[in-house]
Amino acid sequence: MRIAYTITRSDDLGGAQIHVRDLAAALKESGHDVVVLAGGGGVLARQLEERGVEVVELRHMARPIRPFVDFRALRELVGHLRRLRPDIISTHSSKAGILGRIAGRRLGIPTITTAHGWLFDGPPIGRRQKMVWRIERSMAPLAQRIVTVCESDRQLAIDSGVSGPDRFVTIHNAMPDVGLELRADPGVAPPRLLMVARFAPQKDHATLFRALATLLELDWELDLVGSGPQEEATRALAESLGLSDRIRFLGMREDVPELIVAFQAYLLISHWEGFPRSILEALRGGLPVVATDVGG
Incomplete structure (x- = not known):
C-alpha cells in the first residue's frame, strides 16, 4: 500500500512529529510504500530520511491561518498528491489536517485524520476558539475516520458537536520498548x-x-x-x-x-x-x- 502522511511542520520534534516518524518508519519496514509531506526542512525530515522514508517538503505549509498562503499550500499539496497517487492519506496536526482532508476529497483519496488534541480545548480564547471549532466541524465529513489518541479527546469532540460517534475511533499512543x-x-x-x-x-x-x-x-x-x-x-x-x-x-x-x-x-x-x-x-x-x- 502507498501511504501519504501529512503534517504541518517538520522543524520541531513534538509528540505529533514523533508519532508520524515512528509509524512511517514501521510501515516502511513492513513493506509499505510511505511518503511524508511536511512543512519545513527540519529535524523530523532528517530523521525520516535516516530511516529510509521519502520526505516531500511543503514550502507554503505553516501553522498561522493566512488564507492566501494557505491556498498556495493547498495547491502545492494537491499537486504532490496527484503525482504520488497514494492509496490513503493520513493527516496529522491542525493545518495539515484541514488541507489534507480538502486535498483528499478533491482527488478522491480516502483520508484518515489523527487529532493529537483539539485547538478549541483548554481555556476559553474567544472568537478564535469558536472559529477553530467551526472549521473542525465543517471538515469532519471529509475524513473517513478521525483518530483520537485518548478517550477524553474523542468524547470532547462528540460532546461539542464536531461529528457523531461513528466517525471517531480512539487509538492510544504507543512507542517501541527499550532495553x-x-x-x-x-x-x-x-x-x-x-x-x-x-x-x-x-x-x-x-x-x-x-x-x-x-x-x-x-x-x-x-x-x-x-x-x-x-x-x-x-x-x-x-x-x-x-x-x-x-x-x-x-x-x-x-x-x-x-x-x-x-x-x-x-x-x-x-x-x-x-x-x-x-x-x-x-x-x-x-x-x-x-x-x-x-x-x-
Missing part, C-alpha cells in the same frame, strides 16, 4: 527532575516553578527540555524566583531516551493535554511521573 540500559534508577539521591515540553501557553512552567520555590530547603535539580515562544519569559521567571542555580534549560534534544537514565522523576505540568507521549516515554524509562490531572 534495560535505558532504564532509570529513581532511588538515587539527590533527585534530578525532568520536564520535556514546549514553552507555550499549554504548558504551565510557572506553576511548577512557584511550587518548587517553596521547596528550596530540599536538595533537588530540574532540567527542562524544549523550546518555544515563552522560553525567555520562563527563564526570567526562574531568575525572579531565585531558581536559576537549580534549573537548567537544555533546549531541543533528540536523545531524551538516553537522558531519562540520569533522572529520578518526570514532571508534566499543563493546562490541558491529550495523551502526552512524553509521559509514556518517561514511564517506559522507569521514571515515576507527577502530572496535572487534565485530559487523556
Whole structure:
C-alpha cells in the first residue's frame, strides 16, 4: 500500500512529529510504500530520511491561518498528491489536517485524520476558539475516520458537536520498548527532575516553578527540555524566583531516551493535554511521573 502522511511542520520534534516518524518508519519496514509531506526542512525530515522514508517538503505549509498562503499550500499539496497517487492519506496536526482532508476529497483519496488534541480545548480564547471549532466541524465529513489518541479527546469532540460517534475511533499512543540500559534508577539521591515540553501557553512552567520555590530547603535539580515562544519569559521567571542555580534549560534534544537514565522523576505540568507521549516515554524509562490531572 502507498501511504501519504501529512503534517504541518517538520522543524520541531513534538509528540505529533514523533508519532508520524515512528509509524512511517514501521510501515516502511513492513513493506509499505510511505511518503511524508511536511512543512519545513527540519529535524523530523532528517530523521525520516535516516530511516529510509521519502520526505516531500511543503514550502507554503505553516501553522498561522493566512488564507492566501494557505491556498498556495493547498495547491502545492494537491499537486504532490496527484503525482504520488497514494492509496490513503493520513493527516496529522491542525493545518495539515484541514488541507489534507480538502486535498483528499478533491482527488478522491480516502483520508484518515489523527487529532493529537483539539485547538478549541483548554481555556476559553474567544472568537478564535469558536472559529477553530467551526472549521473542525465543517471538515469532519471529509475524513473517513478521525483518530483520537485518548478517550477524553474523542468524547470532547462528540460532546461539542464536531461529528457523531461513528466517525471517531480512539487509538492510544504507543512507542517501541527499550532495553534495560535505558532504564532509570529513581532511588538515587539527590533527585534530578525532568520536564520535556514546549514553552507555550499549554504548558504551565510557572506553576511548577512557584511550587518548587517553596521547596528550596530540599536538595533537588530540574532540567527542562524544549523550546518555544515563552522560553525567555520562563527563564526570567526562574531568575525572579531565585531558581536559576537549580534549573537548567537544555533546549531541543533528540536523545531524551538516553537522558531519562540520569533522572529520578518526570514532571508534566499543563493546562490541558491529550495523551502526552512524553509521559509514556518517561514511564517506559522507569521514571515515576507527577502530572496535572487534565485530559487523556
